[in-house]
Amino acid sequence: MRGPLAPLRSYGSGVRLLMVNQFAINLGFYMLMPYLAVHLSGTLGMAAWTVGLVLGVRNFSQQGMFLVGGTLADRLGHKPLIVSGLLLRTAGFAALGLVGSLPALLAASAAVGLAGALFNPASRAYLAVEAGERRVEAFALFNVFYQAGILLGPPVGMLLTGAGFRLTCLTAAGIFAVLGAVQIRRLPARRPDAAAGRGQGPRPPVLAQWRGILGNRPFVLFSTAMAGSYVLSYQVYLALPLEVRRLGGQGPLGTAATAALFAAPGLLTILLQTRVTAWCRARTTSGRALVWGVLAMAAAFVPLLLAPALPLPDGGGWRWLHAAGVPVLAALLLAVGTMVAYPFEMDTLVGLSGDRLVATHYGLYNTVCGIGITVGNLVTGAALDAARAAGAAPLPWLALLALGVLCAGALLAMDRTGRLAPPGRGAPAEPAAA
Secondary structure (H helix, E strand, C coil): CCCCCHHHHHCCHHHHHHHHHHHHHHHHHHHHHHHHHHHHHHHCCCCHHHHHHHHHHHHHHHHHHHHHHHHHHHHHCHHHHHHHHHHHHHHHHHHHHHCCCHHHHHHHHHHHHHHHHHHHHHHHHHHHHHHHHHHHHHHHHHHHHHHHHHHHHHHHHHHHHHCCHHHHHHHHHHHHHHHHHHHHHHCCCCCCCHHHCCCCCCCCCHHHHHHHHHCCHHHHHHHHHHHHHHHHHHHHCCHHHHHHHHHHCCCHHHHHHHHHHHHHHHHHHHHHHHHHHHHHHHHCCHHHHHHHHHHHHHHCCHHHHHHHHCCCCCCHHHHHHHHHHHHHHHHHHHHHHHHHHHHHHHHHHHHHHCCCCHHHHHHHHHHHHHHHHHHHHHHHHHHHHHHHHCCCCCHHHHHHHHHHHHHHHHHHHHHHCCCCCCCCCCCCCCCCCC
């Protein structure tokens, strides 16, 4: 039986390097970031608002600069932006472990975020172009490496942080430094996108290019619909851990249940992603796969909606199983939906761009989804508090379910009218029966 990484050998050196690169990026990031808040509030004794400010600056600088990073990648080439981002994150992570003043921490946090805005659109655009007609399969494999880094990062970070948070920061910085050196030596260079103006006469103004992308109505509609799906998937970081803590308490059992929220979906994705993608490719179109993926994400909130009907045990192992079982089931359904949708989502983005300014399109897409996640998390958090205070705990789950159905309906309408097809193509034909 072929393992989940078996298809890696069939790709060129650039694609293989980007896969390993993404694993190491997530390994370094997730070995450090989950423990940063504890370091800031505990070791440095910072107030809660300053901890939130430092963490928020990282997120804002990354989400806010994705479009700029993508534009630079199309104009200067993908490799220079990948290398620059890796080296900038090296400096940012090292600084987080070495400085203690608020201004220095804010600068380091901003550097970490900006680094992600530089290498993320560039690496995805590079992968899309190099994989060619095999984009869907390449992004499925990319997600395997992505999830493996997320899965291994926290336990490695926990071991390192036990010896000191500075060691964790310097180790993460070392990973990114090695990655940067490897990209310089081994990643094949690609010419900048001709649509950005390099070597094709006068360079088009950046604002004119951005206006052109914003005028791409199918792309904007697709980005908006998928932003809603990201609100759903990111509840594994917000609503689901809060539900685990509400049901299981703050003790070791609650901590173990919270860890299962991340470990179980990560393992499922590593084992099944490429098979799920192959199954979808054989039986449906890209548009329909997106619809079914988002519907699976919406269905993740049905168990949480029905859970109040189950009696809550007073204590012991049954209470832990209740506290962990329902949220973990929801997290697994979110993972299944992501497995179905993600490779086709990335492929659809390239198609809607018309294979022009791919990194810029990725950058704007990430910005739209980032805004959606921020607004969605604020609303979800407020809704959870208000619903529990009013004795109507299921209402936030019902709202998230409705959001998923609405996004899936929007994607279905776009698919039926041919708006998910690349420019110049009509509505996709129905697939033959399997």
